[in-house]
Amino acid sequence: MRAAVVAKSEFRVAELATPVPGRGQVLINVSRCGICGSDLHARVHADEMADLAAATGYGHFMRSEHEVVLGHEFSGEIVEYGPGCRKRWRAGTPVVALPIVRQGRQPHAVGLSRSAPGAYAEQVVVQESMTLPIPNGLSAEHAALTEPMAVAWHAVRKGRVGKGQTAFVIGCGPIGLAVITMLKAAGVRTVVASDLSPRRRQLAEVCGADVVVDPAAESPWTATPKPPRLGGAEDLLNLAFDTMEKLRRVPNLPWWYLFRIGHTLNATPAGPVIFECVGVPGILDQIVAAAPLLSRVVVVGVCMEPDRFRPALAINKEIELRFALGYDPGEFRDTLHMIADGKVDPAPLITGTVGLDGIPNAFAALSNPEVHAKILIDPASAVAAP
Template sequence: MRAVVCQRAELEVVDLPEPAPARGQVRLEVLRCGICGSDLHARHGIDEWAEMAARTGYDRFGRSADAIVFGHEFSGSVAEYGPGGQKKLPTGTPVVAVPLVRGAQGIDAVGLSAHAPGAYAEQLIVQESMMMPVPNGLAPDVAALTEPMAVAWHAVRRGEVSKRDVAIVIGCGPVGLGVILCLKASGVKTVVASDFSAGRRALATACGADVVIDPAVGSPYEGGAKRGHITDAPAAFELAVGTREKLERLPVGWWHLWRLGEKLGGMPKRPVIFECVGVPGMIASIVDDAPLFSRVVVVGVCVGPDRFTPAMAINKEIDLRFVLAYSPLEYHDTLHMLAEGKLDPRPLMTGTVGLDGVDAAFTALGDPETHAKVLIDPRSSATTPS
């Protein structure tokens, strides 16, 4: 079969043996595969990722010297079951799969390990237990985006955003755009999006953002006071003293009313901010500029060291959360939201290439004004994203 191999940061189309599924595995014919931002970073920075993964106990992450087949966001069709399979789905059934596969040495991350080649190929191996049928005749290109949309859905769930909260998305690449889509799908009424790129701001609008900001000319936190956000320390002091004085005038013990107000979520209001850039300095920038009591969900992957001032986060009582991937249930639910039309990621899909066009697609994705999500169709002859 034909596949794209990355080795020492070079991408090359090669012929590889047809993969044979082991026990509990399934061989798929790849229909579509998305090029993820993590693939772009891994091309040159996979050794740094491998060192970090080893510190968490996973020492089978790919290395630059390995011949890695990227591709962890994909759709395919069932081609062959390995021994002992349940075989619930007939051959030819369109499917997607959580990109984890069990091998002799344990479970590997598909597309990020030499032990689990990904979907930049005509075929790949998945775990049968992680495989899910594509419902409602969902198109293979949309189905392939189940994985990145599940990342966004997990981030929104971790943010615990209510419909009345203001959600602020910093960075409108594919991850940020997915977060916007999931916020609107969950009913959030006010979504503010911020990006320096005019092209990405346009995509943010297409994905449903209510307010779109160019941070070169404005702040995504502007107008926070009108929304009930506490924007500085004097306002926080006034809230404490003023509220206490007002409650003192009532015939009930002020502490009972204060406690009731907390249970009802009445004070203080705060935005939920999604950091979707993943470069050094972004967390510090958000901590410095965000309103007091903000909840910050870090979705962007910054592999290198970063610095921020804990005392500033303490003074503002910032709630800082980090997210990774999703659960199989979140993956399942995302697939069905796509199939039911609750999530529509088509504005993100800006190009398609064949295997021979992957190198050109990596280059094209470096221009945020042109492309957001490029998909690979292994049977296409396209050599540039179109």
């Protein structure tokens, strides 16, 4: 089969042996594969990413000298099964799969490990237990975006945004656009999106953002149609005084029980929920400094460098930090069906398609935020430029 192989940051298209599915695995023909920001990072920062993965207990991430077939956002069709499979679907059935396989008891990240070649290829091996049939005649292009949209759905669920709360999305690259789309699918009424790029701001509007801000010209924190209830520490203290004065007017009221109930029921934060989708040093400190009191910050952008922020400032404002990575199988399945049922439209994210020979040009094009968001790979295509 033909596949795009990367080593030491350079791509080449090669003829590789047809993959053989192992126990519990399935071979699929690749229909489409998305180029992910993780792929862009892995091409040039594989060793740093491998060190980070090793620090969390996964020691099989690709290294710069490894020859690897990237690609973990894909759709395809069933070809054949390995031993020990239940053979749930006929050959030719359109499917997607979580990009993870297991050899014995050793899991491998598909497309980010030399032991699990990815979908920048005509064929890829997946785990049968992690494979899902594509419902409702959903196109291969849209089905391939299940993986990145599931990342966004996981982040939105981590944020626990109330429908009446304001959600801020800082950074409108592919993952920020996906977060906006999923916030609107979740019924959040007010989404404020911020990005320096005019093109990305345009796409944010298409994805459903209610307010779109150029942070070089306007602060996203003051652009919301509903100003935060608590502007500063004095507002919070005055709220405490006002609340206690009202409660103490009622004789013999065990007012402290009301506070206990309030803490028990507090699934959503009192302030807005902010999604950091930039992933560059300094942005987290900027958010902590500018965000309203009692905000919840969900960090989705992957910063590959050491960073600094002021914990004391976050403490004084009682800002909650949450970090989001990936998704679980249920979120992956639900995302696929949300797309197939028309509740989520990933089409605005897709800005180009190339064949295997066009991958280097696609990587170069993705360095310019004014042109592309998500470029798909069609292994059967001869298109060399997105």
